[in-house]
Amino acid sequence: MARPSLYPDTREHILATGEELIHGRSFTALGLTELLSEAGVPKGSFYHYFKSKEDFGVAMLTRYFSGYRERVGGLLTDGSVGNGRERLLAYFQQWLDNHARCEAQSCLAVKLAAEVSDLSEPMRVALDEGMLAIVQRLAACLREGQTDGSIKPSLPPDDTAYALYSLWLGAALMYKTQHSLQPLQAAMIHTQGLLLPCSAA
Amino acid sequence: MARPSLYPDTREHILATGEELIHGRSFTALGLTELLSEAGVPKGSFYHYFKSKEDFGVAMLTRYFSGYRERVGGLLTDGSVGNGRERLLAYFQQWLDNHARCEAQSCLAVKLAAEVSDLSEPMRVALDEGMLAIVQRLAACLREGQTDGSIKPSLPPDDTAYALYSLWLGAALMYKTQHSLQPLQAAMIHTQGLLLPCSAA
DNA sequence: AGAATAATAGACCGATCGTCTAGTTGCAAG
DNA sequence: CTTGCAACTAGACGATCGGTCTATTATTCT
Numbered sequence: 001m002a003r004p005s006l007y008p009d010t011r012e013h014i015l016a017t018g019e020e021l022i023h024g025r026s027f028t029a030l031g032l033t034e035l036l037s038e039a040g041v042p043k044g045s046f047y048h049y050f051k052s053k054e055d056f057g058v059a060m061l062t063r064y065f066s067g068y069r070e071r072v073g074g075l076l077t078d079g080s081v082g083n084g085r086e087r088l089l090a091y092f093q094q095w096l097d098n099h100a101r102c103e104a105q106s107c108l109a110v111k112l113a114a115e116v117s118d119l120s121e122p123m124r125v126a127l128d129e130g131m132l133a134i135v136q137r138l139a140a141c142l143r144e145g146q147t148d149g150s151i152k153p154s155l156p157p158d159d160t161a162y163a164l165y166s167l168w169l170g171a172a173l174m175y176k177t178q179h180s181l182q183p184l185q186a187a188m189i190h191t192q193g194l195l196l197p198c199s200a201a
Numbered sequence: 202m203a204r205p206s207l208y209p210d211t212r213e214h215i216l217a218t219g220e221e222l223i224h225g226r227s228f229t230a231l232g233l234t235e236l237l238s239e240a241g242v243p244k245g246s247f248y249h250y251f252k253s254k255e256d257f258g259v260a261m262l263t264r265y266f267s268g269y270r271e272r273v274g275g276l277l278t279d280g281s282v283g284n285g286r287e288r289l290l291a292y293f294q295q296w297l298d299n300h301a302r303c304e305a306q307s308c309l310a311v312k313l314a315a316e317v318s319d320l321s322e323p324m325r326v327a328l329d330e331g332m333l334a335i336v337q338r339l340a341a342c343l344r345e346g347q348t349d350g351s352i353k354p355s356l357p358p359d360d361t362a363y364a365l366y367s368l369w370l371g372a373a374l375m376y377k378t379q380h381s382l383q384p385l386q387a388a389m390i391h392t393q394g395l396l397l398p399c400s401a402a
Numbered sequence: 403a404g405a406a407t408a409a410t411a412g413a414c415c416g417a418t419c420g421t422c423t424a425g426t427t428g429c430a431a432g
Numbered sequence: 433c434t435t436g437c438a439a440c441t442a443g444a445c446g447a448t449c450g451g452t453c454t455a456t457t458a459t460t461c462t
Contacts, residue, residue, distance in 0.1 A: 010409080026316040028229040032450060042411050043451090049409095053450060110374075111315050114307075115227040117377040128378045162375070162387035169374055170367030173311075176318040177329045186363035211440090233420060245441035247421090254420060 011049040011059075014039050018060045023106060026115050027057060027123075057116070057123045064108045065130030069137075076141045084145020085195050088138070088164075092191050095168055096184045099175055110172045135161050151195060164191065212250040212260075215240050219261045224307060227316050228258060228324075258317070258324045265309045266331030270338075277342045285346020286396050289339070289365075293392050296369055297385045300376055311373045336362050352396060365392065 017039035021030055032053060036043055050056040074080060075091050082090065098105055109131050116123045139161035145151030167187050174183035218240035222231055233254060237244050251257040275281060276292050283291065299306055310332050317324040340362035346352030368388050375384035 024319050026227050026229050026320065028227050029320065031448070033448075042409095043413095044411050044453090045409065047451070106315075109378075113315070113374045113378050114312050115316055118225050119227065119230065124378055131375065131378060156390070159387040159390045162372070162384050163368060163391035166371030166375055166384055166388055167364060167368045168371065170370030170372075171363070173314045173370055173374065174332065174363070174367055177310075177314050177325055177332060183363050183367055186360040187367055189357070189360045190364035232418070234418075243441050245422095245443075246439095249440060 010041060010045060012063075014041055014046065014049065014056070015060050015063050018056065019064055019108070022060070022108065023111060027112060027119065028115065054120050054122060057120060058126045061108060061112070061116075061123060061126040061130060065126075065133065068107070068130070069133065073137060076137050078140075078144050083148045083150035084141050084143075085150035088141050088145065088151075088195060089192065091138075091141075092164075092168060092188060095172075096181070096188055099172070099184055100181055106172055106176060110169055110176070113169075131165070135165050138164055145195075155194075160194075164194075167191070211242060211246065213264075215242055215247070215250060215257070216261050216264050219257065220265055220309070223261070223309065224312060228313055228320065229316065255321050255323060258321060259327045262309060262313070262317075262324060262327040262331060266327075266334065269308070269331070270334065274338060277338050279342075279345050284349045284351035285342050285344075286351035289342050289346065289352075289396060290393065292339075292342075293365075293369060293389060296373075297382070297389055300373065300385055301382060307373055307377060311370055311377070314370075332366070336366050339365055346396075356395075361395075365395075368392070 014035070018030070018035055021035060021038060032043065032046060036046055046056070050059065072091065072094070075094065076087055078084075080087060109127060112123075113127055113131075116127060139157045142151060142155065142157040142160055146153045146155070146157070167190065168184075171183040171187035175181065215236070219231070219236055222236060222239060233247055234244060237247055247257075251260065273292065273295070276295065277288055279285075281288060310328060313324075314328055314332075317328060340358045343352060343356065343358040343361055347354045347356070347358070368391065369385075372384040372388035376382065
């Protein structure tokens with residue numbers, strides 16, 4: 001081919017650096033200069049790999065959700081440990097643990113959704129698709145739980161999946177403003193109550 | 202005194218304009234030049250009324266939440282129409298209706314929480330206080346509902362208030378990415394299910 | 403060896419950012 | 433009518449923004 005890359009995969013390295021930095025500032029406030037100096041990549045390279053900052057943003061979101069599905073999607077998949085109910089609870093427990101462990105970390109959906117939806121249509125779509133996939137995974141897991149008898153069949157799976165995901169998105173958002181686990185713990189208590197059999201069919 | 206103001210209250214006028222504009226862009230992306238030209242206020246005046254953009258941001262948030270409490274807090278207050286359960290449902294129904302009516306409108310908490318929490322500590326605090334006040338109002342309303350018998354007493358009021366508010370925050374966030382009422386409608390269905398008596402004490 | 407090309411390098415562009423200071427304006431007291 | 437002074441404003445400031453451009457470097461294929 002040609003000249004060797006600075007890194008095994010420079011494009012990937014820029015995206016990873018962006019994902020790290022974005023937790024601390026908004027997408028608009030994340031300057032290319034800062035991003036590239038942090039990544040140790042010259043500016044000329046950026047526009048070799050991305051046609052614009054927006055294009056970079058889309059790629060970062062796509063990459064993030066793809067990685068998220070790999071890391072966390074397995075937890076929810078049928079055939080993994082436990083029944084449907086246990087898998088859902090494990091998923092949300094991990095969500096809580098992530099925040100308890102490291103303060104800065106938060107999911108990109110929470111961090112960027114509000115800003116990016118108004119800023120860039122392509123980025124909005126990338127976000128939407130990524131989030132929708134999670135909701136669908138949750139809905140599937142709810143159905144599996146209803147089949148295996150661990151989740152009461154009266155819950156509408158799709159609406160409940162939306163509600164659960166919304167609940168945890170909002171709790172993560174409040175965690176950011178409050179710097180306290182209380183919203184997330186309340187979400188966990190509520191989730192446990194919802195997924196517990198309630199005698200009502 | 203001295204020279205008369207351009208508007209009866211120029212500072213207030215700038216804040217109101219900011220609140221309008223912020224729905225369409227992030228706080229970082231909202232430039233002072235744009236804000237002031239939209240408001241019809243000369244640029245030089247800005248630092249007469251605010252000591253910095255951050256100071257303006259804090260004032261905008263404080264003003265917003267103060268107005269929000271006036272407009273919407275009454276709906277939740279004891280002594281208003283209906284029992285506790287009906288008042289809560291009316292509050293969230295209005296939340297849904299607001300989104301159904303006008304696409305652009307969304308609450309400032311949803312729009313700014315993620316961005317501002319990392320950007321500015323004073324703005325984060327303003328946001329936190331405003332949101333906390335709403336959660337406390339919800340919790341009070343839950344307690345009132347438990348007293349008047351319209352809400353089942355097994356629900357922990359504080360955690361449930363957090364969960365309800367998180368749920369609707371998250372649903373509003375997803376509304377922004379999805380451009381669809383589905384998340385909000387799912388939140389409403391879930392809320393109705395939660396506030397319905399369930400025989401389980 | 404030489405052509406082709408992928409990637410790096412960073413100076414540079416106009417626009418816009420938030421901020422600041424020097425200045426003008428208009429009313430009130432003398 | 434003047435002067436004092438606070439309220440307000442005009443516009444410049446340096447920094448930084450996203451983006452472009454030309455040049456150079458290192459590699460592979462012919």
